[in-house]
Amino acid sequence: MTNPRSRVLIVDDDHSTTETFARMLRLEGHDVRTARDAQAGLAAARTYVPDAIIVDFRMPSMDGLGFISRFRAEEGDHVTPIALVTGDYFLDDRITSELDKLGIVLRFKPLWLDDLCTLAGVLLAATRRSDRPAAATREPGVRCNRPSATRHPRKPVQ
Numbered sequence: 811m812t813n814p815r816s817r818v819l820i821v822d823d824d825h826s827t828t829e830t831f832a833r834m835l836r837l838e839g840h841d842v843r844t845a846r847d848a849q850a851g852l853a854a855a856r857t858y859v860p861d862a863i864i865v866d867f868r869m870p871s872m873d874g875l876g877f878i879s880r881f882r883a884e885e886g887d888h889v890t891p892i893a894l895v896t897g898d899y900f901l902d903d904r905i906t907s908e909l910d911k912l913g914i915v916l917r918f919k920p921l922w923l924d925d926l927c928t929l930a931g932v933l934l935a936a937t938r939r940s941d942r943p944a945a946a947t948r949e950p951g952v953r954c955n956r957p958s959a960t961r962h963p964r965k966p967v968q
Contacts, residue, residue: 815841816934819860821851821877822895823869827919831864834926848872848880855881860890862933867896875905878912891933895919 818840822828825846832842843858845851848869855863863881867874874894882888893915901916909916917929 815839816862816930816937817841817843817858817860818930818934819843819845819851819854819858819863820865821845821848821854821863821869821874822866823847824866827866831921831926834923835930838927838930840930848874848877851877852880852884855885861937862930863890863892864929864933865892865894867894867898867901875908878914882912891915891936893917893929893933895921 816839818835820828820831820835820842821844822831823846828844828846832844835842843854843860845854848865849872851863851865854860865874865877869877872880874896878892878894881890881892892912894909895917897919899918906916915929915932917925921929
């Protein structure tokens with residue numbers, strides 16, 4: 811019996827970030843869908859039913875926290891692991907408290923390629939365990955599948 815590929819939804823208004831994240835996760839064997847804004851992300855989540863979601867914080871019309879709140883409320887889904895990524899290093903305490911309350915993993919851009927693979931692994935491990943990852947934890951044992959001999963110097967993904 812083969813394991814089905816993990817389904818990851820990426821929601822980000824920056825086309826190059828979305829495509830780079832998607833390409834890297836596909837190379838790791840994941841089935842990836844993308845959405846360019848929160849509304850499209852909500853529609854994609856309804857039809858695609860992802861195992862994990864990676865969402866940008868700063869997007870036009872609805873930010874990542876708004877997306878997460880609507881997704882949880884509309885879909886009645888409180889178990890799909892979600893990571894919020896942002897280049898904003900100075901988040902208001904109200905926002906970080908809300909993320910902690912919702913069990914959302916927070917990561918800051920730029921993400922290194924290995925960090926992206928680790929993040930996906932953390933989220934998907936939580937899916938398999940049927941619990942949520944701890945928002946402040948980093949699980950260094952989850953790595954990309956690339957053999958060490960073929961690793962390239964670390965390049966940031968923005």
